[in-house]
Amino acid sequence: MFDVEALAAVAPHADEAALIEQIGWLERVKSAAAAGQARAAAALDEKRRAHEAAAGVPKAKQGRGVAGEVALARRDSPARGGRHLGLESPGARDAAHLGRPGGRRVVGVARHLDCP
Secondary structure (H helix, E strand, O other): OOOOHHOOOOOOOOOHHHHHHHHHHHHHHHHHHHHHHHHHHHHHHHHHHHHHHHHOOOOOHHOOHHHHHHHHHHHOOHHHHHHHOOOOOOOHHHHHOOOOOHHHHHHHHHHHHHHO
């Protein structure tokens, strides 16, 4: 896909302006990656539930385990997997797509938009 080490590299002789620009660019990359993770997690959940529904799995049991798989893929605690899936609300998806808010801000937006 891409060279992760090159992504994290800092030019040893970069001036301050270049370093500030790199920090901003990396923040945009981080936001885009978070949006991609949220979309991929939602797509996995949707596909798993559809597959299980077609196989006759009761609706209450569909999608079990997906949150844990997502968390493990993100190298996070399985207990936090539900949060990762919860980010994929329409409002949070739109906010994350803008490439501006950080992960915590997206969580806050998701909580705010999903309140009854």
